[in-house]
Amino acid sequence: MEKLNDGINATKENAPAVVSEQARAKDTDANSTRKRSAFTADEAVIQAFKRGEWLTDWEAHQKHGCTRFRTLMSELRQRGWLFYDEWVEGENRYKNPARWKRYKLLKAGA
Numbered sequence: 720m721e722k723l724n725d726g727i728n729a730t731k732e733n734a735p736a737v738v739s740e741q742a743r744a745k746d747t748d749a750n751s752t753r754k755r756s757a758f759t760a761d762e763a764v765i766q767a768f769k770r771g772e773w774l775t776d777w778e779a780h781q782k783h784g785c786t787r788f789r790t791l792m793s794e795l796r797q798r799g800w801l802f803y804d805e806w807v808e809g810e811n812r813y814k815n816p817a818r819w820k821r822y823k824l825l826k827a828g829a
Contacts, residue, residue: 760783760784760785760787761791764788767783768802768823771823774822775807792822799828800824800826801825801826801828802824803823804820804821806820
């Protein structure tokens, strides 16, 4: 048994874990690589449009986690993407008449 600086006896079982800087850097690099390769919500919405899906703001949020759908639509239009949109009428959660737009990709931009 070794004696640590603060007087506690240490064995292999209760020895403090020491992580080298190289191991820490490798772990950080692996995590950042995983994050970079993951689909973002915007990319998921773009893929849905490319598959020919119709999407509303609410569906983009529920299905793909996109909380900035209107901003994404604006950015895509600025890049030359063309969308067909139409008004849909229905009821909101309080059973009041409501309407909202749904969108479908006509032509992807650059």
